[in-house]
Amino acid sequence: MSSTQEEFNTHSLSVELMNEVQQFLYREARLQDTEKFRDWLNMLTEDIHYWMPYRYQRYRKNEKEPTIYDQAYYNDKMEDLKKRILRTETGTCWSEDPATRAAHIVTNIEVELSSNPNEYQVYSLITVRRNMNEDEEHTMVGHRTDTLRRVGGELKLAKRKIILDQNIFMNKSLNVYL
């Protein structure tokens, strides 16, 4: 029920850029699905902020934006993401053996130019279908707002904010990145 009219400024957006961003997000999804986490880290800037804040259900009059000082599923910098990835490489990560099967589905991609010619704001919807153990199937949906930055000609992810739809997270673990 937003009262302000959004202004869309997409006419200067090239098909090439749109394509490049899409390919970036699909590649990221494939690296996640295939557990190539170190390769995925190479797609991030050194000053990455990977953030998925807590979710509460509130009356409209009480709604408020989460801050980075609130609790969060993820509130990670590069060194933190590296810790998570180290966990999966120790050889003693029992809950990941047998491996989780995950499909990262990226849709609803929108690219916006910003005042910085090297940065783009990208919106997308991430759906992860996770299958594990005998027959456990979980679906998680997140609304992503990313900042992509061109570094030495290459696109990198510099910021990601993920807003989860689920109020109570419906699964025992979040062992995939959204």
Place this chain on the structure above:
Amino acid sequence: MATNNDFNNYIDTKKGWVDRRIFWDQEIYEQELKQIFAKSWQFVAHDSMLPNVNDFYTTYMGEDGVVVARQKDLSVKVFLNSCPHRGNKFCYADDGNTRSFTCNYHGWSFGIDGKLGALANEHVYDKGDIDKEKWGPRQARVDNYKGLIFATFDPEAPSLEEWLGDFRWYLDMMLDGDGSGTEFIGGGIKSYVNANWKFGVENFVGDAYHALWNHDSGLKAMNNGEGFGQAVTEGSYHASVNGHGWEFGTDGFADVIIMGRPKWTEYVQNVLKPQMKKRLGELRSTIYGSLASVSLFPNCSFLPGIQTFRVWLPRGPRKLELRTWTIVNKSMPDDIKQEINIGCMQTFNPAGVLEMDDGENWEGNTSVNKGYLTRQEKLHYGCGINRQIEHQELPGTIYAGQFNDANQRQFYQRWADLMNANNWDDVPTRYTPRYSGKPTV
């Protein structure tokens, strides 16, 4: 007997086993709602979640939804979140600030004190149809221990002070280490685990054992690739007070280091521990921050040093809702609070590198019991069964060695005591109190 079931038949603290059916049977679960969750004092919120008049938070006591609300005089009321007209929940928000709640169905409204106020289209009622004083939602007894708000719906239950008993001596390490009090970091994370609620509680009440194996990868991640090393039994203990339990070492820093934030470790060493030593003495300032975990009977847990604080809300015998927060001392500088927030969340929430490995096990512990034969088998709780000791300084029932099932055995003993009790006189005190009527600081 509250039913013709003697629940002492489901546990044996002398031989060290527990019957698996208590993690599966619907009938036993219904009895838990009545005998445990309708009677026990339960943690419902932290003071800091409701700082202002008209602030509220909604949660559950057993499966009974409740509203926890800050009153005009700053006291707290806890009442059922169910409209006495046709029963609908009258508050669907997790938290917020409001002067009143209005039920969606026909528009009855309730004050922040839970009292029935105006009814929508009230003229359809004739004089004498309803006595508003009598038709508000049921109110709980509410009390507070150093910032933690507790409630019970049992008017006969002992006082909160008696319920916590000598466990206050231990709780003060978490709640009163520097005299400034505690607060929760903003927000909170809620998740479902398809496991019996007791598996979460018993893990925190005494299961140091699993950390070495199950959490090896997470510990390595948080500690520069180094695991825990050998289990140390010397100078480590299980302490139980009527089912509340604290298992701990005296290494001083293991849980602080697990959080993986060097600034936090430094703060504990240079600021917090010296303050605690003055306030609570040498022993307690050493225990705080050591490898440890804690549960309050029936369903609240925390980790001193890692600072996760949580409740395990029952959702049927085969499912629980986990609510987690991060607890800090009010006096800590903002940058330290943020270090704790980040380190705690990276280890303990459904995405945390330690938490991630727990739910998996508890779901397995629970779901196997669908097998008729499987659930006739007992579970082993015999570790350290002959290690009970007396300790000069430590109150409660003390066992030597934190790698032990002692606190779990005491937890299930308390469970059986309450499940069997017709009234509070039937409920034994299973330790020798040292601090009755006395402060623990």
